[in-house]
Amino acid sequence: MKRRVPIFLTAFVGIIYVVQFFVPHRPFSGMQDLLNDWVQIIAAFAIWLGVLNLMKVSGDHVYRRASGWPLSAVIIVSFLATSVVGFFFSGGERFQDPGTPFDWIYNSIYNPLSSTMFAMLAFYVASASYRAFRARNREATLLLLAGFLVMLGRVPVGDQLTRFLPEGYRLSNLADWIMNVPNKAGQRAIMIGIALGTVSTSLRLILGIEKGHLGGES
């Protein structure tokens, strides 16, 4: 029973979505709308579940004084402070309005910290390119050349460096060609592969062959 009900529900919901795609009329359209609403509600609960899980894991870290526990304490304090400020001191549902304490936290703390984390990527990319981006074989050399041309071609300096060439043959044109021809071809092949994989996995789920999502072996 524990396995049959989820398998039946998966098959039922999957079939509704498939049928609705080909027959977008009542009763299937109404059923799909209902299921979509449920997904949105479940997704909203999942956010809370994620938050509670984060608090539990971080709380455990602090309680056990595990390695890096001060960082877990920062997570808990930041979460509670932001939530309390957002819920009680920022005008209720207008908490995102300019000038509210929540808006200040978002713009003055969260925004710069988040941007900093992403900006640090540039430093690690540079360091990694220096150490690992090597023309060891033919494939790596091709990748290196493509990366080299795209990096220079995607900024104005690329065209400045090749200004002596006729228009249409400059670095930016070469970069565009790489993006539009080899890149597109490769990406499309990947997309088709993913799509076929998705279709086969979905069919296995709907037919009850794949049971991995129930926590058991498929």
Place this chain on the structure above:
Amino acid sequence: MTGLDRLLTLDRRWIFLLIAISVSIPLFLHAEQTITITPEVRGISDTVANLPAGSRVILACDYDPGSAAEIQPMTVTFLKQALTRHLRVIIMGLWPQGPQQADIALREALTDPRVAAVAPKYGIDYINLGFQSGNEVVIQRMGSSIPATFPRDARGRDVSNFPIMQGVKDFSAIAYVFNVSAGYPGTVEWVQFAGDRFHTRIGTGSTAVQAPQVYPYFPRQLTGVLGGMKGAAEYEEITGFEGKGTRFMLAQSCAHVVVVLFVVVGNVAFFLSRRRQRRIGGEVAGS
């Protein structure tokens, strides 16, 4: 330790320092740069420019502050172009931070004299519907009813009270969707669930990392692609709303040149050391 060994074991803090210099100094400099407009960017600009005044467009903000450096200039420019073209902009997000980023962009766009001259009003010319959980299912639900998916705006007010939402049932009332995206859910989901399913016209502004993934959709499933900060700069150039995308191009140019130089130096050192190892290996074998 030879110079070659030093190069191969270069302390990465030197690399960090050079990158920091190459990015930060150009931010304070001004240099005339020629920004070539690509067909992908022209596709966005032309589509927006050719929409009849009063058309409703969706600005779907699916990114967070982490990718704002690249994407925020696109959002700002799109708002400027749309509002000065008298289009009605419906803002929403599948990422929790997206609509708040749009609010920041809106504040910036409204300070532009050309936008201020139009005097756009909330609820009439633009609205922020906020975030909705459910990823691509939200897009699918919008296909049958936008008001049912977003019954209230980002401030909790009933959307049916706003003139901009009068007569909006589903995607058939939307002339164009401009999705600014930094990952999942984002452009791929908009193409699959709004474009392919409901034949909605879509354009995208993506991070440079994500752009190669969405290129295959251009020009049939996407009217255009703004890829990274270069895309933002091109969009600013073609619309005439110069902003951060154009200003930061010099810093990005310098950073790219430095990274390319690092790759070249790293490879030269690698080949020299390989040749040295072979030579030593040959001498050992010979003796």
